[in-house]
Amino acid sequence: MAGAAVILTVFTFQLPPQGNGLSLDSSVYLACIFIFGLSFTLMVLLLSSLVLLLLEWGSTAGKHINNFSIYCIMIASASFIFTALGGMQGPLLSSHLEAYVSAMAVYFILNTLLIGFYYYVVFHKNLYNTLKGMLTDTILAYACTLVLSLVLTILLYHNHMVGLGLFLCLSILISYSFKRLFSMYRDIEERFNRDPRTGLFTHSYFEQALEEEMSSSKISGTALSLAMIDIDDFKKYNDHFGHLKGDGLIVFLAELLKRETENTNIIVSRYGGEEFTLLMPGYDAAAARNFMESLRRTLNHSRFEGSEIFPQGCLAFSAGIAAYQPDVHFKSELVDHADQALYYAKKQGKNLVHTYGSQSLLEQDIDFSQDVRDIEQQLNLFMYKDLETFKHSKRVFRYAMDISELLNLDTLSKRQFTLGALIHDIGKLEIPWGILNKKDKLSLEEWEMVKWHVTWGKEMALTNEKFKDLAPYIELHHERYDGKGYPYGFKGDEIPRLCRMLTIIDSFDAMTTERPYQPTKSFKEAVVELRACAGSQFDPELTELFIRYIEKREVCGSEAAI
Template sequence: MGIARRVIQQFQKPGIGYLALVCLTGAVLFLSGNRFSFLSFSNDQWVLLYAMVAAVQILDRYVFRLPPDGNVQSMDSSVYLAAIFVYGLDFSLCILLFSSCIALFHSQLAWWKHLFNFSIYSMMISGASVVFALLGGENGSIDNYHLHAYILTLIAYFCINALTFGLYLYLVHKGNLFEILRSFLSDALFAYLSTLLLSLVLVILIVSHRSFGLFLFLAIAMLLSHAFRQLFNMYDQLNEKANKDQRTGLFNHSYFEEKLEDYIKEYRERGTTFSLALLDLDDFKKYNDKFGHPRGDKLLGFFGALLKEACEPDQLFVARYGGEEFAIILPGFAQVQAKAFIDNLRKHVNDTHYEGVEVLPHGCLSFSAGIVEVGEMSYDKSQLVDLADRALYVAKAKGKNTVLLYGEQSSLPTSIEEEINEIEQHIRIFLSKDVYTFKHSKRVFSYAFEMADELRLSDEERRVLALGALIHDIGKLEIPRDILNKKSRLTIEEWEIVKKHVLWGKEFVLATGKYKELVPLVELHHERYDGKGYPHGLKGHEIPRLARMLCIIDSFDAMTTERPYQDTKTFEEALHELERCSGTQFDPALVQAFVPYIRHKTGSAIATARQQANG
């Protein structure tokens, strides 16, 4: 009973159920098309079968590797198709049966994969043969008047292959079916087309010269496969050179960025987390100054090898970020695990002796590291790197040989008041240009400050939200006064200019250098939850949470303040508006937190006003 239930549970997994379905269909199709007719083959037919099976074996061995991913394409399909065209379904299935038996012996695949392959081939061969028969194709030599039958058969064969295999990938890897099929097409279409057309060539060769024709075909296939292999190896080598850093043997900066982008994409699509660690060798400059650059380079090489060795077992991605900085991507690591790992690595590095490290302040080889886990704060790769870099910066400031998580203790002991003052100086410039924006920024700041308590944010998030709220409209500096203070409706061109203030603001913040972590709030506070906002049209959780919060506060204040291009709403109306647009423009969860906060605030304000009036 227990076993039966477990089996049923297994089958309820979509991948396994699908496998079983395909295998069943394949087996049924095979049995209906074959009936083991080889038992009554004549000697001649046996010889032919031997030749064909041998051909499939050779073609399976001499495959084509296709750049860029090294996907393998075998031309065995051309043999099956040629067999359908010349000898019919039954014979083709015999070839498949014998070839599969041989494959079962000499390849290392799991048995169920063999069964799956066999079934898919069986489906493809049967399907193609049915199409061929329906279109009036005759076995034997190629009939020039029925070429369409051949072409459509080839298409059917390809479609069955792409669908069955694509569906499997879709069920197992949970991708987008359309995407999978498209990548299938773009990767293998040309190789597949040539395989299919070669099947027609093979038909002609077999019909006119039988085994000698087959031999010629195989010889060409083997030579081509060899040439392709050389080409692929060359491509691989060049690729390796382009992606590797020569000094350390690690990957280089540009490949790191490429990879990081891939991981972020995967995180967005499938929610697979990862952490990013930035490492910086402590006091490398001292070592370099003391022993010279050649020795320093050697140390870098040594450190690179050390990292590689430590990270290889977990299949982490290690790159030289630049100079004496290194980057590690830890797929599947939450930040706590990542910290434990990097901290272990740090101890290991401390314990590893290298010639001359006595000159370093710690008396050993050491590094500082900043770690950040991908999350809502990090909507693109440079943002993620900035966060890790910030943590690294703090780690350095805390005396080096330290590993820190971003947000753990990221603000240096400068007080937030100082920073608030500094940013206020920046926005003071609005006093003369656009006093509305100045006041608006101050009000949004105070809402944000209180909302931070409401949302129970961490110290670092509180700081980011408050400072971001204060500076969020800084880009409006670039908008001409005429547009800012225009009383009538804006034209389309003017709107485009207004919309740009988020990008100008981002540039402004980046230029000051000190407040990189505020960039998402400045850049994204006009994104909408449903993806219809600007500047990027990000959607839902692609927008960092704090930016979503700022968007609500900003809109609420815009609605309730007198503005050149809008009517004023009362608080109550504005709250209704927020609720109405919750889920489209705004994050519903955050709206739910914001509305009671405002209600409570105004309620108590009214109450105190009454008290004062009464008292």
Template sequence: MDAPAGTKRFLSLKVNHYITFLSVLGTLSFLWNIRWTMPVNPEWVVLYSMVGSILLLDHFMFRLPPENNSQSMDSALYLACLFTFGLNMTLYVLVLSAALSPFYKRLEWWKHVVNFACYSLMITSAYHVFRLSGGAVGSFQTEAVYSYVAALLSYFIVNVLALGLYYYLSVKDQFFQIIRGMFRESLAAYVSTLLLSLMLTVMFQTNFYFSLFLFLGICVLLSATFKQLFVLYQEVSDKATKDQRTGLYNHGYFEELLEKELARAKASDMTFSVAILDLDNFKKYNDSFGHLQGDKLLEFFGKLLLEECDRNEYIVARYGGEEFTVLLPQRGEREAFAFVNALRKKANDSYFEGVEILAHGCLSFSAGVAEYRKEIHDKSQLLDKADQAMYFAKAQGKNLVHIYNEQSIIQKTFDIEKDIQEIEQQLKIFLSKDIYTFQHSKRVFSYAVDFCNYLPLTDPEKKTLILGALFHDIGKLEVPRSILQKKEKLTAEEWEAVKKHVLWGKEIVSAIDKYKELLPLIELHHERVDGKGYPYGLKGEEIPKLARILCVIDSFDAMTTERPYQQTKTFDEAIRELQVCSGKQFDPVYVESFIKMIHGKYLFKLNEAAAAKEAT
């Protein structure tokens, strides 16, 4: 029962308690069921033959794609032994195999203990289920085939639950998701195990030693065949996932891993951090010594990164050019900073030919670190924050590591007035296609400007909200004009097309690098806190804060302005609707603040206008 990759350094107290509990339970199960009676002469030969076969199968394990999975056929032998010779003989085989395995299988001692405990639980549970369901030890009984199936199911379920709980406590994914994944991935292997164990049980009745020899021969040949297949797979996989220059993961595969880590963090209370590293003055080195020597420097630096990250079980990739990324699972920003800063110092002390001509007289890099937060919805947001922090480190003189905060944005900030003008120019396309969307975007923008004064937002958050409000419906450029301008109620198909505008908007704005911070608002402003929104059905704090705020503003304007397919509400009616839907569609905190803003800045103006109209 090996710990999953990337977790053994992070075993929590709960995992240690679980390992201890499982080890004690498995050992007690073994001691409760073993009968310490000495085998007679023929049984000794069977025992040694089975133990030797188990050790041989452990040595020739099947290595299977895609993730270096290993499959041993020892379970088929254990079950065949159980069905043919009974529980006592099988437990003798288990304990002798477990006692010998540390001499050839280099694992931490506790893994040997846990493996023994797991097998003990699986074997004893399978035996008792086999007997209780009517199975009898000895020759194969066709009429009791369901007993063999029940035994295997018990063996399988105990194994999956034991491993599943370990993975759950180690990496804190959702438990049932882990169990479903293990059932899906292991079902074929366990069905094969059942068939092989039944085949061996039948064959053992005719000629035990010859049957064992045939089985081992087939397994060894299959292992060699699968080994060749795995080598070919690994070569193809490396070309798809590795950077050929440095041997590190490439940009695309790193983002896949980051996506998985982000999903895991969203489903648990765990965090992680990302760092972006950029070699300082690399262009100068390239210009001075040529691209071939520059490539050698990249290889040297990549090897240094890989050694340090592998030692700590972090994931490192070449992100492009002289930029590198590091994914630090279960590490907060301060721990990530400490690691990357120590890495920076090691790089400074690692000599490579020619680096003395660089500004710092040594190999150096600037780095930015960003920690996952609940309001981060997309991997690009996290990478952008790390990138901003890295640019800030460069602006401070290079050869520094900086943790993302508001100060990081100073180096990549832009004039909001200029950006408003730029976005308005793009929105004017709506004037010819759908003037309502243009006017709606302008009104939502105005509400957002005013609403910022009623919210405890930072200046960067205010800027993002204001620009996001102006840009939020840009995806409707892709919606057919016939739908946007339709007077009647939309059909179900037409409504589905309208709902896609959030995804189309994300695609449009993704192409504009400076507006990446706006993507969550554009994509998620139709999500609801009760999980009934679109496009993903996120709920509560799964929805970024600014998207929840924009949802209130957008909905209020939609209710209070004339639209072809719904009746216009007065401000008072819209306020009541916000209150009714508070906690369902809208975040109650922002509903309350928005209503205060409407009362303070808009209703008195409407009342004054109505009074003036009556006076005339």
């Protein structure tokens, strides 16, 4: 029996997609419990562990000792449950099915918990994610292992060594088949995830990796940056030398990227055409910029046929960097930030690296008066559909202009905040006229439809390249500080700071303006309401800042009237 356990440990099988190894040795131990009892099973475990320790003596000794300890706990616990529920050593009895199932369940649960705890202590892995991953990847295969333990019990009791031999043959064939299957899976996965021309990861793989890394960064608090690069004047090179040479240039840059990131955890992907992305776990904005500047200089000094036709006289790329922040909830936002920084680098003369939100980017003298006019043209549609929404949007915009000065926002943030305030209710254009102008209280179904305006508005903004960065203001202005808002239930700092301020402004104007489904409040009553909801609906710090602004504004207004 000990020899069988050793053989089954050696002939493991790998499970797609992660390649987790799983052996059928647990089937041997469970069958021994059911037929021979606890003492015999522990003896089999000890002998098989000693053999494996001798075969793999060295760096893996500690691993075998840990495995032995875990198996002891699982075997002892399963045996105790089996006996406690009336299970009897010997042939498999259908009358004791509850004892068999319970023993196997305890064995599996302890296996999962103990291994998860081991990874948590030794490798500092997130315990919840580790357990979740183990259950997702192995539960079906483990269930098969447990069922096979019952098969082995029957074979071993009635056919002795012949039954054990048949079981080993079956297990070895399963192991071989799974290894072939996993190898085929890896081949297919490699073809799907790798760009055939450059050997870099594909766009689709990048999207998946970005989502995973953002989630990991959010949980662990580690830095994460995204860099997007674009070959400068690539079209000029293509037009001059032809597409074949152009493809050669793309491959040349790809090889350079692979070489320069070889000993890092940076994930390099071909985003499309002559654009590439570098997903950089563990890199903050400064570290990412230093790496990209070094990469840019390396490319500048690389020789490639025909590079003399470029305006810089050498190969060059422009790069945009965006560092992940806790208030970035969607991968599209991070990509958009990196893309904006890349666009600015191009606009400033190319062969440059720019970081989104860096001082040089924020100091742009952005004249967004044309953007205001463009948005107002869309808001004019409210003139015949819902005049109150039109006037409300204009008032919220004026409040936002004042608050942006009070917060001393940089030019870019001021543009986003004020334009976001102006366009925040644009999604209401999709709501039927009868609901927007209903005098009575909205029904539950009507209210659910109204709540969709944040999603519709976001989708409208994303269709316009100029207004994509306003989407968070549209989508998140009904989130609450306590997490009870919509559409996502974000809370606290999960909601971007200026979106939290927009929520206060929007609510204040709604309270102080006549609306069909709630009474109008005076400014003083609205201030009382804001304070009452600070910490639940509203950010308490920003609420007090807005109240000071309103009170000062009212005092100034009263003095002017006198």
